[in-house]
Amino acid sequence: MHGTRRRPWRRPARTSAAFLAATALGFGLSPALATPAAAAAPTAVSVPGTFNSEIGCAGDWSTDCSQAQLTARTDGSGAWSKTFTLPAGDYAYKAAINKSWAENYGAKAQHFGADIPLRIPAGGRSVTFVYDPVTHWITDDINSKIVTASGSFQSEIGCSADWAPNCLKSWLQDIDGDGIYTWSTEAIPAGTYATKAAIGQSWDESYGQGGSPSGADIAFTVPETGSTVDFRYNSTTHVLSVQTEEPAGPAPGGTLGALYTPDQTTFRIWSPDNSQVSVTVGGQTHTMRPADVHGYTDVYQAVVPGNLKNQPYQFRVGNNSVRDPYARMVKPGTTEGVVVDAEAVQPTGGWAPRPAITKREDAVIYEMSVRNFTIDPSSGVDSAKRGKFAGLTQTGTTHNGAKTGIDHLKELGVTHVQLMPSYDFNSTVPNWGYDPLNFNVPEEQFSQFTSPEDRVREFKDMVNEYHKNGIRVLMDVVYNHTAGKGVLQDITGKYYHERELSGTGNSIDDSNPMVSRMILDSLEYWVRNYNIDGFRFDLMGVHQYKNVDQWAKHLQTTFPDRTLQIHGEPWSGGVDDPQQADKVRYGTTPALAGGHVGVFNGTFRDAVKGGTRDQVLGYMGGSSSSSAASVALGTRGSPLAVKSTSPLSDPWAAAFAYDPEQSINYVSAHDDLNLWDKITYSGVTGSRAAQMHRLGTGIVLTSQGIPFFYEGDEFQHSKVVDGDYETAKNSYEAGDDVNAIQWGEKTANAATFRYYKDAIALRKSTPALRLGSWDAVKAQMSTTIDGSVIVSAISSNTAAPTSHDTIVVHNPTSSAYVVNLPSGTWKKVLDTNGAANATGNTADSLAVTVFKKG
Structure with a gap:
């Protein structure tokens, strides 16, 4: 590239601060802004929306109406929730923190995100709203399922009892709305446990092994206290899967990307701004944890067991699917990488020696x-x-x-x-x-x-x-x-x-x-x-x-x-x-x-x-x-x-x-x-x-x-x-x-x-044309200018730097140029037509002429 643009790139439109400020207070709320870096725990959470007047507020979109306030849960989850009875109709809402629009969350847990639509069927019905102050996901049990991993481990993570479907300490969330609900924890001690997926904070709807309604318990083992346990519920198949990983600890060497071995693949990505990092491979999503990788900072890692060769994988940072900057192979047209053992692939017949070069x-x-x-x-x-x-x-x-x-x-x-x-x-x-x-x-x-x-x-x-x-x-x-x-x-x-x-x-x-x-x-x-x-x-x-x-x-x-x-x-x-x-x-x-x-x-x-x-x-x-x-x-x-x-x-x-x-x-x-x-x-x-x-x-x-x-x-x-x-x-x-x-x-x-x-x-074939150092050029090459003609006398012998054996003439003029050759026998070896073998000391017009002593 020489100071020119390759193609007509277009910059995205920018949204003005004035527009954001204005729309944040209106009913059509603003596009997403960055989530506050370290928001304090909320003292109040409300669900302002177009149904507020129906539940007794003076008007809609009311952040400080008492009737629209959620209740802090006492199950240790830190979540907020409340159930309302709403008449039939189409509504929209968001979550407002501390009775103000200064901090609010909409669709897909986005700060200042889009309004969340809500359709209540004919006859009306009760709706439970739930908000997580860690992920900032605000949802309801019409748009989403309230899914908990209920099982024999819940008392170990702080629930009041095991098999408690209404304890949101083990709440699985579907922030991006793809129907896959996930939750990860490192709080389950080493041991063998059982679990099921409970829907709606009760046992009225639950799924066990293979997604079977009220099916058999799903057993899993935590190999070591501090291990990461990933729960994943597919709302289409109703399958709840559980994946355990060893604690990250000090990571081994290597670079980033997908580092393959037949037994496991280590996934790593740099994420300096967001700790919500995961990788999906083989139909399973794995939460990535901070890893200490020598020579790198802010690396997140997941070690996934099994032979994953040629499997596609997808990194996610926050709510975004992102490409792997270190990917060794990709699925064309996507942001998915492909796990490969590229280093093990040999060229046909094995590597040949590379061509020698002296300098x-x-x-x-x-x-x-x-x-x-x-x-x-x-x-x-x-x-x-x-x-x-x-x-x-x-x-x-x-x-x-x-x-x-x-x-x-x-x-x-x-x-x-x-x-x-x-x-x-x-x-x-x-x-x-x-x-x-x-x-x-x-x-x-x-x-x-x-x-x-x-x-x-x-x-x-x-x-x-x-x-x-x-x-x-x-x-x-x-x-x-x-x-x-x-x-x-x-x-x-x-x-x-x-x-x-x-x-x-x-x-x-x-x-x-x-x-x-x-x-x-x-x-x-x-x-x-x-x-x-x-x-x-x-x-x-x-x-x-x-x-x-x-x-x-x-x-x-x-x-x-x-x-x-x-x-x-x-x-x-x-x-x-x-x-x-x-x-x-x-x-x-x-x-x-x-x-x-x-x-x-x-x-x-x-x-x-x-x-x-x-x-x-x-x-x-x-x-x-x-x-x-x-x-x-x-x-x-x-x-x-x-x-x-x-x-x-x-x-x-x-x-x-x-x-x-x-x-x-x-x-x-x-x-x-x-x-x-x-x-x-x-x-x-x-x-x-x-x-x-x-x-x-x-x-x-x-x-x-x-x-x-x-x-x-x-x-x-x-x-x-x-x-x-x-x-x-x-x-x-x-x-x-x-x-x-x-x-x-x-x-x-x-x-x-x-x-x-x-x-x-x-x-x-001419060493004098390929001098290998500044000192050699200075000592072994003499260049003069005669009008427009440039004559360079060069020695290929470092021991005799002024005994020139090659003369190069650059003649851009319309006339031949007569060269004063040093004593000795000289041959013209290059002229305007290419290789030459001639005597004489004439350099062609509009040409490079080379003479060699021999």
Whole structure:
């Protein structure tokens, strides 16, 4: 993302404080407000409503009418209740605390919630109202059942006797109105007990084993005093089930989410604002309790026995069903996770060795979309695999005799593929997927399969096959925002920035330690479980640079043999950030050197290419010398003037790299106009456009740092259809006719492909183009500017730093340039057409020319 919005996000409407205050005193009461954090025990509870006049009040909606007051129960439950006789009619009511509207509760126990409708049948009837000051549930025995778990344990929890259906110490509640009534307690001592479900505080209606009316007692055992006992009554089947769990105590290690073993699954979620947390799995709802998990705070946990593999589960926080931010698998289109043993799933045939890489400057990175790369039939990929993870690594594919797919990448010579968003996103393809839902789940639209384990294996097979073919795999990760605030907001608002920084309306706030930990855990999960070789961070500039440094150092230390590649965009979503000095910028990049973190060198890009969406060409466009100094700096890897890991005072300093690996050099990416479309949009066509295209690419591939280019650039792929450049400027949701790779372009533009292939091969065989440190660049590379022509003399020998063996000439002019080569025998090895083997000292016009001493 380059300061542009991915999609037209819409903010929800806001309700004014004035409106809330006004409606709170009227008959149409206000939308829900936050429940008071620590409300004191009430001294009075009333049921103001439209029936108040019928029970003797002076008027309806009366909070202080004596006839509308409930009575505090004496059964130790803390509940309030009263029975009224009402005539037939349709009514509405709420619960008011302490004879005032200042604290009131409506439907689903919501503070300032909606009015609760009440229909009394013909002939009238008595109605019992009950209020719980802990959950704030106010209900009646017409809208709901008054369900108690009556049994041999009730005296142990404070009831006056066992088998007491009118003791609300064991009251089961259905706050969300789904017909499932639940109650949890830790107060039952160890022992074996029996229970039934009693309805209406009497034995007139009761259910025993299997939901049978007046059926046999339901036996259960509490294994240890302090164990959690969960009661669940299904009002449709009348089945009362009882589930016991061990006391939480100090929790074992691990992360959050659903942690599977064959014997039990541990469910954990961060909930800093709400203690009413549960998980439903296998038809049973389990109350989650605070757990002490090392490295985490405010964690709630439930340990559920049994083998739950592939079972869906649903977290609830308060009255909201919420997704699991740590889910390893999900049911598409829902907030339900799926319990999986993802770590145990192995790729077909087991893991192959990952390709060796000596240093990060040896990388050549190819950005690609899972869908775009193979969705067109011209890819030669089997129809069932097109646009899927499996299609990326199908070998033996061709079009018009030219290699396609992974065989094309091997022929091209790239070392890394960078996959555009590949974990679960909200949009429907074709779409780039920069709207994440679940950070740890492979995107189901890119899978051939529906079963959880098959989906996991397909992704692992894809990574493994790339490794077998000598190519590493990077993931484009979007931790800076989600598809909308609804993704995580119902868990806690602490996931999100108060200030919008991403341009999408829902930027993630990693200054919160638990949000930062979530991102770190996700990164480690992909490396450890899926064998990923590194990450590209979308809008890394939204993140705190100290957090990025911590994440990177943790990964590099935890996986010291991986040589992980980590880089990102050092900008936010085109907005002002008052905390900019704390975020990833060019100026803070030196402080990221210890974690080997690089950034996209947009300054170098703009100097070479010009603007990303305009018709102004930069250095590659002609003989203007205005950008030559900026290009020359970029060809050296944009090194710091003074070697230091301290942040710079200028956040946008062009000379920022402590090490060449920190400069990701590019002139084209998925955002904005790609290289070919930028050139043609600027009015250049024909052979000159092709030559200019090769010049821009040649500069990237012969500069210090890490080269990066976008899928299809190697054969002049265009995203312009019927002259529509506006769509090409931001094609994130354009159709396959715009974004899909058309493999016929490879043979149509074979000369450009050959140039890319030759330039990559030259880079890989020329150590002087891949210097590995700031000191090496300073000592072994001499760069001069002659008008617009940039000449760099480089030594590959650290012991003889001034004995230059490689000369690189960048010539944007319309005339050939004569180079003053040092003494010795020199060969021209790269010119405007690609690989060369010629003598002489002439550098072509509008071209990169490389000479090697030999």
